Amino acid sequence: MSRAVHLDGITKRFPGVVANDDVDLAVERGTVHALLGENGAGKTTLMNVLYGLYEPTSGRVVVDGEEREFDSPRDAIDAGVGMIHQHFMLVDPMTVAENITLGNEPRKWGGLTVDRERARREVVDLSERYGFDVDPDARIEDVSVGVQQRVEILKALYRGADVLVLDEPTAVLTPQEVEDLFEVFDELTDQGKTIVFITHKLGEAMHAADEITVLRDGKNVGTVEADGTTREELARMMVGREVLLEVEARAGEAGDPVLDVADVSVRDERGVTVVDGVSFDVHAGEVFGIAGVDGNGQAELVEAITGMRRPESGRVRFEDEDVTDWSRRRRIDAGMAYVPEDRQERGLVMAFDLVGNGVLGSQHTPPYARGGRMDWAAAREHAESIIEEYDVRPPDPDAAARALSGGNQQKFVVGREFARDPALLVATHPTRGVDIGSTEFIRERMLDLRSAGVGVLLVSSKLEEVQGLSDRLAVMHDGDLVAVVDPDSVTEEELGLLMAGEYPEGFDPGAAAEPPDPGDVESRRAGEARTDGEGR
């Protein structure tokens, strides 16, 4: 086999920082290579060097056995290297075919106009060749994130990429979409393409890659065969010490209900009922988990609880008060912390520095504001303490939120919300995009809060997370809580079926839900098996 890509002794210095320190990376043709490392390990920098976005301080980039100097991504594309960024670069109102051919459209009439027919045909041919299931005429804004990602891959292939670099491709996908993506990887490598993907998830690297290179602090820690390694070994390479992959056993003692959701229905912007008469409660000192495929109403349910959206019907009670009509600010002040699903849209003001972001939500309450005046000194102290406790990097309270990587943004949001001293914590995907060292820390802190008597409502699409942390686990499907189960006794297969809206054979939802107070939670529509999903 020959090497498709060889990065030889790449060093990339930024003023005052060495992001990559003499990194070697060799990728064989027709293989999947995972680049594994924590947030800030230098993975993306290295790939940006390969893609021509950065010029290496020293070192050689060899593609196809030829040494190259890329001045821009255009050069990299010409050399057959395509990159799919974490945030897609697609034009929402345009169709799939238009997006794929954008910038390289086939022309007719002497280049005067775009040959739409040919563009469409080429896209169909391309997607058939690689077994992609995409509708060339669908608009980007109408298709799911998984399909958008495939469009990005097709775009790179259309431009003639032989080496595909994907930056955290699974961060935005549902578990099913992740599986599909890995099948796409297989298809591509079968046809001789080479794939390098960045991840910080051990499981994915082991599952999808042939070889894994681990980066830590900008250095290559080692390259291993995916088949010849273990999760523990990889974790140790990434973090540089032993990591507890399993969360500690739970020892929660549930108290009174802090949150009582009664028969809540929510409609989305289009007027479709996406949450349909959901009831449950969360007790002080327990973690109530909601599992489910994204887009089954979890987001809207959480918004109704936290005051971002008005429910169509039903009541929300918080600490014995009916808060259904309360404003968002009143709920924050009453002790409701909320780690939102989308940190860049909601959780952070991207243009503000961390000092400004640290007070988001408490900008009207002491100690950060007195009599309507902000106390920026107190705010700065607060931001600094979050940064220190949650190891946010760069440790600079004056850095703008947008200058942080996704994982560090998430750590900061989580830190701010956990520090609110809440009675109820609503956390949606709290560890999304966060490296394992910090994930471990966030989970521990969440369990600490629970032990301190905070009620935690945890929504996550990571099964091991909800299963491992929850005291009670509800499964949401198509706007409904289809079952509440005991996370210890339920199997992954059973959960998978429930998430798809089917009941496993011999499954008794009522009996499975044990501690602490199963009676409160009804399992509605029992027996009704629905396989279709409204989708996203």
Added chain:
Amino acid sequence: MSGDGEDDRDDGDDRDDGVPIQPGGTGGEDSVLDRARAALDRLARASATERFLLSVAALVLSIVVGTVLVLAAGRATTCETAAFVLTHPTPFGLPRLFSMGFCFDPVAVFDRLFFGALGDPIKQGWGPLTPVRGGPLNPFRQGYELLNPQMAVTLRETTILVFSGLAVAIAFRAGIFNIGTQGQLVLGALGTGLSVLWAAPFAPAGIVGTVLLVTLGLAVGAVVGGIYGAIPGALKAYAEANEVITTIMLNFVATGVAFFLVANYVRNPDSQAVETTPVPDGALIPPLLFEPRDDFSFVALGLGVALVLGVYYMLERTAFGYDVRTSGLQPDAAEYGGVDAERTVVYSMALSGAIGGIGGAIYVLMILGKFQTGVPSYGFDGITVSILAGNNPLGVGFAAFLFGILKSGSTVVQFATDVPPQLVGVLRGLIILFVAMPEFFRLLARGIGPTADPEARAVAADGGEVDDGDAGGRSDGSGTGGGSDE
């Protein structure tokens, strides 16, 4: 798609995934020149300084382009004697080979435009090289008074523009495109005129009466403008009406209503113009240091400066200001942070309208002494002023002064030269055009500058996301492992 709504605006130069960022390729040699350039570059990066330097560069470039225009126009016109002759020196009795006459003298035009607006502070014939050639070091003209009538005109325009610019800036910072400052200003002016006329007979004579009447006038102007601003605010917040449309339309309503009321009910019968009777002299803002006929008062300018500082403080140091800025930058995050979006829209529009209304009040109480229909387009100029200032209250002060100089200088140019007023308008427009495109000069600076900070460019190239091995990440050099250190 990209989940970063706001930062698209800033890093807007990278929509395609492949916008090439030219790696500046200067090698390692660390010459003095390089270091000086780097220092200049850092200086240029500091936002306030940068803004200032960019404005100076813009001014210089616009003067260069303007000079060409003036010369071209001067060639195209016919005149008795050339105002400006382009030729070469003829030492040692060399023959004159080349000489070209122009009807307009660009030096005179720009001299009048800028120094004329300040009342001619510089000595006749004094240039930057004069002291070198043995001339006097002191550039100021003998007998120059800072507080001259032309300066009063400049400051008068500046004052009103400070208010209208500030009004626009507040709304823009809250993410609301308030195009209606003109209407708010007109109605504020009308309200002030009418209320002062009504109250004047009851006011005591002397300074006490003046204070009472002026305060009343300003308050009424603020209230009327504030209410008139709150209307489109409420329409936006509760009826989802696009504020651009509503405020533009409400401008017509305001002008029309003012004309109708004045023409039909309170018109001064002794005047040809559609205007109210003049308010008594005792109700005018006292001129302070200037002559009453100068129509300018430091009291009003002082109030403007105080408001500039106040609005800055409000935005940066108060919880309400935090709400306003958050709503303007990222409405979703504001909502998440407990900001009542509707209320913030209405409040900031009311505040914007109130400041515009005060501008109108000062127009009546300082300049006109009555309300007259056909108020100059201060409100629309306020939009330019605010954008010029990057919607920063402190910048509004400077931008308004630049605008004031240009407005006042234009009249001087028309008096002093034969340049047609339209051409002066073109020059004014050019200057503002160049000042308003800082990005152009940034590009220019990048092109000729040293290897700029690669990190800053990389951010722009990376979809606004410095992921992973982010540069600042380990700037303290500690380089600790990824794990937390519990």
